[in-house]
Amino acid sequence: MFTSQPTLLIGPSDWDAEVMPKTEFTERIAALWDLYPEAPCAIVYGDRVHHAELAYLTNLAPKLEAAVALLFPDGEPELHVGGGPNMIGAARPLTFVTELKPLRGGEAIGRRAAESRARRSGAPLLIGGGYMPTALRQDIVEAIGEPPIDATAQVWTLMRRTTKYEQLAMYNTGVALGATVDAIVSAFEAGAGVTDAVLAGERAAYDDGAQDVRTLFSLNGGHTLQPFTAPIEQQVDPLQVYVAVRRFNYWAEGFDSISTKPQPAFDKAQDLLRLALAAIKPGVDPADVEKRVVTVMAPYRPHPVTEGALVSRIGMALEEPPHTNAGAPLQAWEFCSVRVGITDSAQNHAIASAMIRVRDEGLDVFWSAAPNPIEWRPPWWDKHTD
């Protein structure tokens, strides 16, 4: 989901070895070398907007200036941090990487990458290069002397396989998401205006340790969504909200509609959400899930916000490729947001969603806007929370 991108990331993002041990990162990097055994190094770019790949490989989510990681198959990783030497101190707690240097431009990165070719002759890998400023990228490529291999898509493929540490991080993020939505519901029921209710949710997210929280809400019963632009004292009923919460670099998101009155449209969206969840298992094409839901959506049609993206992979980024239902079938142990939005283009609109983990025989739900989203089964996370 698109949300308003903040000018600076503010919130706890320090690397915590108990949450994500160094071995998690070294294994991810090793998996990259397995895919590219000839590659002498990988250049990984991230900035405060786009940094899923960088965070996946180094834990660094740049709060202010961009950073470039240089990973080597046979050497210690380096992080080149923007903003000059004075910014090294603020970046150090955010990563397991100990070799931090000021980012001195693309030419220096490219030269360093070119030097590594003395050990392996293949082309260097470039990850996140599409997000780079053009000048930085050109300088890197020129200094290397040949085009690097774009391995961004392969990293995204690696990110679909989750470990127990990642699953626990996602679970805890889901808990924060639940607390956030509950706080919005409580504020709404206490008579809070639109933005007071949403801000009560954001407060709860931060109290729960969130490193970031993004919200959207609707002033027209779910017809359109908007970000916070100024306080709005009016109350609206129903209050359709979108909430995204981030902890330990992992995102969880949810759509919910809150009302004191019966909501036929939301009831329908919840029913369709249950239908979608029942259809999800490894090997299923997300587009087929949406087709199945749309078939029984009448008299409604898909809501523009969720149309074409009913099942969206989520984790290190709110918007994970391919951004729509197109793409690979679902696989076990990946995390998805399942969203069902409906509209009759007149007065009735609603979006309901759930956060799930696909598993061998189906899925686990760890947050849902629909009660009883699936047939009951023991919570999968019990073993992690003993």
Added chain:
Amino acid sequence: MNFAERLADIRAQMQERKLDLLLAVHDGGHFIEKPNPVMVLSGFKSLGPAAALLHADGAIDLIVTPHWDAERAAEFCPDARVVGAEDVVDSALAKIKGNVAVGTSGLRALPYAMASRFAAALPSARSADKLVFDAARTKTSDEIANARAAARIAERGYERLLEIARPGMSEDELAVELKWCMKTLGAEDNFLLLCASSHNRAVQPSTGHRIQSGDIILAEITPSYRGQLTQICRTVVIGKPSDELVCKYRLVVHAMDEGVAAARPGVAMAEVCRAINAVLEAEGYGEYCHPPHIRRRGHGLGFGSARPGDVALDNTTVLEPDMLFMIHPNQYLPETGYLLCGEPVRLTEHGAELLTQHKAALVAVAG
């Protein structure tokens, strides 16, 4: 000046430069240092990548992503032809028909994946960054009103800092609390740098570092109100400040006062920087008035245009009424470390008007 007058000025410049069309693009990654030409032309702060096309006849096409945000954009920009798009590059290029002279703005700040497509499709387009951002070098009356509101929010955020800052609290906890507090007051975004140390080298983004007695908290509090950023720079001591710290902070405030006094219409921005430096150089801190210790003594305030640019020795911009910018000495001194001290100012015909109600002063909170 109002928004319509600014657009008329831009159109006049287009005519002078024989441009049929102005294409402004932004990737939606809003950043204090990255001016946003789409906001200059439309006032709209998008969720995702967006483009504004200003035609010679004054018509504006506004292309926004995600596509479902088009209704909000149309409400905000009733005079624009708004299109919700899946891909802003394809949609913008589709609007450019025939052999027209195109000026572009914002392309240099785009990510490679977007910029390379525009560059390939519009090989003869000319950069119009200067045209667009210079036209927004002075603020409209609405932007100035928003800057005043943002300054008030910043000061209330600072009051909150003084209420809650204490040993044991992490920088992140404090920063998050201030961000949330200022959002409840209307700040839709915030460039809030906050760090604490007994001897700071610079102001940095917050981390999990826990504040200790004797620490000096640096806070660059920068809320945005309705898309207009304003900033205050403040320094707070946990516990009783040393006499030396008190003395050095007075020096930095004095330097700022001299900078404020030097800021007048007709004066080059470099003179403001020079006035600040002179105070510090006179006290023997000349070597600390240049990189790597200090890069600038202030800056413009976006998100739209960041003109008049940095308060720096190489900025020859001549100051004009209704320019809005920061004056912040923000000096590293070997005895105390980095000290923050800065105010937002609006230039009037008579000089610089502080937008804050209370000027920076060293404040101690219980340690």
